Amino acid sequence: MTTPLSLTFSRRPDGAVVLAAAGEVDLSNSAELAAAADRALDGGGPLVVDLSAVEYLDSAGLNELLVRADRIEIVAASLLGPVLTICGLTELTTVHGLEPPPATADGGPS
Template sequence: MTTPLTLTPDRRPDGTPVLTAVGEIDMSNSADLAAAVADGLEGATGPLVIDLTDVEYLDSAGLSILLTHADRIEVVATPLLAPVLTFCGLTDLTTIHGLGPAGPAS
């Protein structure tokens, strides 16, 4: 059974690609995330912004995808995901926005 996840690609007015995720990211749908990230990075000259503000759960399968592309992405998250993003080291590898006053790159 696949966990519900909606992935919506978009672009900011300046042309920056944005991928917005809503739901939960786990092993059952991580291939969808990987494909969407690859599509978002294709032809991009700058970073792909991955918006995780409406993600309620992120497991190691999703983290693996983010870590693989850490040099080409920026992440927008909420304090809910701060512990897992920090523990896996992603906060040291890429820019993460929205973690609040206690987290990196608020």
């Protein structure tokens, strides 16, 4: 059984293609993510993989991102921060959205 995953494409004003994923990425559907990323990368322009609506990302999905790390940027919610950091993706490509919230005047998170 395939885990629900929604993949959509859009284009930013700067011309970069955005591949937005929503749901869960695991062994049952990671090939779909890979195929979509490869289609976008075949166009030659930059690719931003938006994982901000991904609730679960297993090693199969991480592998698909890792093998393309030199050709993509990632947008992710803080939920995925630990796994993206531990596997080394934050060292291999630009990952947006993992920045800690800005501190308030008392030094704590806002």
